[in-house]
Amino acid sequence: MQPGFLTENKTRVAHERLNEEYGIQEIKGYSDPMHELIGTILSHRTTHANEITAYRTMRERFPTWEQVRDAPLPALTDAIQAANYPEIKAPYIQNLLTHLFRETGAANIDFIGNLSTDDAMSWLISLPGIGLKTATILLLFTFHKPVLPVDTHVHRVTQRLGLIGPKVSAEKAHTLLLAHLPKDALVLFNFHKHFYWHGQRVCTWYYPKCNDCVLQNLCDFYQSGRTTLLSSTPVRKKPMNP
Numbered sequence: 001m002q003p004g005f006l007t008e009n010k011t012r013v014a015h016e017r018l019n020e021e022y023g024i025q026e027i028k029g030y031s032d033p034m035h036e037l038i039g040t041i042l043s044h045r046t047t048h049a050n051e052i053t054a055y056r057t058m059r060e061r062f063p064t065w066e067q068v069r070d071a072p073l074p075a076l077t078d079a080i081q082a083a084n085y086p087e088i089k090a091p092y093i094q095n096l097l098t099h100l101f102r103e104t105g106a107a108n109i110d111f112i113g114n115l116s117t118d119d120a121m122s123w124l125i126s127l128p129g130i131g132l133k134t135a136t137i138l139l140l141f142t143f144h145k146p147v148l149p150v151d152t153h154v155h156r157v158t159q160r161l162g163l164i165g166p167k168v169s170a171e172k173a174h175t176l177l178l179a180h181l182p183k184d185a186l187v188l189f190n191f192h193k194h195f196y197w198h199g200q201r202v203c204t205w206y207y208p209k210c211n212d213c214v215l216q217n218l219c220d221f222y223q224s225g226r227t228t229l230l231s232s233t234p235v236r237k238k239p240m241n242p
């Protein structure tokens with residue numbers, strides 16, 4: 001990875017190129033913060049369509065959050081089975097709801113909008129089952145706070161480009177990348193979306209389409225010639241960790 005000012009410049013240039021490639025997006029999240037919170041748990045290792053199906057089925061069978069909290073575990077697991085790992089997600093959801101009711105008296109997190117970004121982040125990651133990625137998605141998508149979700153695609157593409165070092169974790173990448181970007185929710189939303197899409201569509205894990213990539217001349221991974229090694233790289237199976 002380059003010294004700080006070079007990395008900052010490369011981050012800005014890569015961001016501008018992807019803005020041109022994919023176009024500026026408006027922030028679109030769920031308008032209901034509780035939907036976003038529970039939806040992010042359901043969304044792990046799951047397509048958006050299946051997340052929606054799982055959420056809808058759960059709310060049809062258990063219309064109130066008290067009913068979701070108190071549902072027999074097998075029944076809740078069955079209701080969210082459209083999402084992957086329902087047997088892990090169901091207890092996470094019930095633990096979270098139990099905690100919310102106990103600490104705040106309700107399953108309502110609208111008050112987060114009135115907290116500072118740091119306070120909102122601290123409160124969210126103190127909740128059971130809520131990690132940095134879920135917290136940043138909720139804060140950016142729903143409350144428009146200036147944070148940067150780093151999922152597997154954002155992590156991989158920024159690492160290959162050399163915007164972060166090869167051993168930097170996704171959690172650490174959040175802080176490092178944020179230091180090179182304006183503290184503006186719309187800018188950060190577009191950075192997240194564009195790097196996410198680029199990782200899904202172009203800079204894929206196995207066969208990155210480097211010849212179609214608008215970031216090619218910025219990319220450490222491409223310059224090193226390591227892309228040719230990827231076809232023999234074994235599939236990584238990561239443990240479920242909402």
Ligand code: SF4
Binds near residue numbers: 209222
């Ligand atoms: S040049 Fe290849 S490895 Fe680099 S960002 Fe583009 S697709 Fe990914």
